[in-house]
Amino acid sequence: MEFETRAIHEGQEPDPATGAVIVPIYQTSTFAQTAVGEHKGYDYARSGNPTRTALETCLASLEGAAHGLAFSSGLGATTTLMHLVDPGDHVVCVNDVYGGIYRMFSKVYEPKGYRFAYATPGEIAEAIDGSTRLVWLESPTNPLMNVVDIGAAAEAAHAVGALVVVDNTFATPYLQRPLELGADIVVHSTTKYLGGHSDVVGGFVGTNDAALAERLRFLQNALGAVPGPFDAWLVLRGLKTLGVRMDRHCANARRVAAFLEGHPLVERVLYPGLPSHPGHELAARQMKDFGGMISFLMASEEEAVAMVARTKLFTLAESLGGVESLIEHPARMTHASTAEGPFASPAELVRLSVGIEAADDLVADLEQALAE
Numbered sequence: 528m529e530f531e532t533r534a535i536h537e538g539q540e541p542d543p544a545t546g547a548v549i550v551p552i553y554q555t556s557t558f559a560q561t562a563v564g565e566h567k568g569y570d571y572a573r574s575g576n577p578t579r580t581a582l583e584t585c586l587a588s589l590e591g592a593a594h595g596l597a598f599s600s601g602l603g604a605t606t607t608l609m610h611l612v613d614p615g616d617h618v619v620c621v622n623d624v625y626g627g628i629y630r631m632f633s634k635v636y637e638p639k640g641y642r643f644a645y646a647t648p649g650e651i652a653e654a655i656d657g658s659t660r661l662v663w664l665e666s667p668t669n670p671l672m673n674v675v676d677i678g679a680a681a682e683a684a685h686a687v688g689a690l691v692v693v694d695n696t697f698a699t700p701y702l703q704r705p706l707e708l709g710a711d712i713v714v715h716s717t718t719k720y721l722g723g724h725s726d727v728v729g730g731f732v733g734t735n736d737a738a739l740a741e742r743l744r745f746l747q748n749a750l751g752a753v754p755g756p757f758d759a760w761l762v763l764r765g766l767k768t769l770g771v772r773m774d775r776h777c778a779n780a781r782r783v784a785a786f787l788e789g790h791p792l793v794e795r796v797l798y799p800g801l802p803s804h805p806g807h808e809l810a811a812r813q814m815k816d817f818g819g820m821i822s823f824l825m826a827s828e829e830e831a832v833a834m835v836a837r838t839k840l841f842t843l844a845e846s847l848g849g850v851e852s853l854i855e856h857p858a859r860m861t862h863a864s865t866a867e868g869p870f871a872s873p874a875e876l877v878r879l880s881v882g883i884e885a886a887d888d889l890v891a892d893l894e895q896a897l898a899e
């Protein structure tokens with residue numbers, strides 16, 4: 528079945544007990560056993576819950592993954608993945624990642640002895656050495672919208688036996704499927720496009736490696752960063768419209784990027800859909816379309832900070848991927864924790880999450896915000 532059909536049906540048969548067309552929210556913490564160890568597949572809701580199973584089955588299918596695991600947040604998923612490696616291990620990370628990932632790696636894991644090397648998208652292969660156990664990638668990256676060659680990174684990592692994790696939050700499986708490109712593990716903040724309505728925090732991990740999946744299933748239960756049934760249900764509902772929403776996000780972002788590129792107060796637009804973007808051809812090869820995230824540089828920090836406060840439709844807020852448009856200043860908001868690091872987010876940078884409103888209204892809002 529095609530992607531859009533699986534998004535609506537995979538793992539979502541009518542409820543066998545009642546015929547409910549929509550998977551129920553199994554709001555229960557525990558399940559009755561008929562005798563010790565005899566039950567209908569569920570014993571305790573941290574270990575498993577039917578609403579969560581439906582989400583895990585559906586999203587795994589969309590990512591082309593044999594195994595899927597849902598988490599309480601994107602960072603909950605990341606924490607769990609980091610238990611695949613040990614203190615002393617070498618981790619290569621692309622040098623532009625969500626600020627919260629950098630904060631976790633630099634402030635939580637580095638002090639425990641994990642060794643991190645941060646590399647530009649073009650230098651990932653060089654940064655990998657014989658001791659590398661994990662390669663952590665985002666593509667496109669947050670917030671600089673760099674494009675990483677996932678296949679090339681996977682080849683270099685696999686040559687030394689390292690695992691490749693791709694955070695696919697910006698692209699979504701509708702636009703890019705990292706496992707098909709050679710990654711071992713795909714990870715998401717489902718808080719973003721997958722939930723799609725800015726009303727839930729969640730995470731996801733998918734893999735085709737059965738042994739890894741078994742270890743991760745153990746860690747999911749042993750560490751406990753699981754989503755509640757209502758949160759799992761909200762993400763599952765979001766998935767049903769992922770394809771149509773992404774088509775509109777992409778079309779709107781194309782319009783907005785073209786407008787910004789022609790604006791005299793905008794120094795540079797970072798959007799892989801623009802032929803001027805250095806990663807445009809690579810993105811065209813490994814993605815179906817270019818997504819709804821755009822970053823751009825103003826002339827100064829003062830102009831950037833003033834501009835983000837002047838939009839009326841674009842709400843000044845952290846996060847991304849919802850139907851409504853958001854604007855933010857990464858250096859002082861989502862990426863404030865990178866300020867002390869070697870890859871601080873530029874102070875002149877503005878980031879947009881282009882929503883699915885009418886494109887004319889979005890362009891008009893940016894026009895008035897840039898006019899003053």
Ligand code: P1T
Pocket residue numbers: 600601602603625627628665669694696697715716717718728729730845846847861
């Ligand atoms: O917020 P949480 O669900 O824990 O996900 C963290 C996360 C992981 N990976 C990427 C690429 C992300 O963008 C995020 C969260 N990002 C934001 C809140 C933001 O505004 O960029």
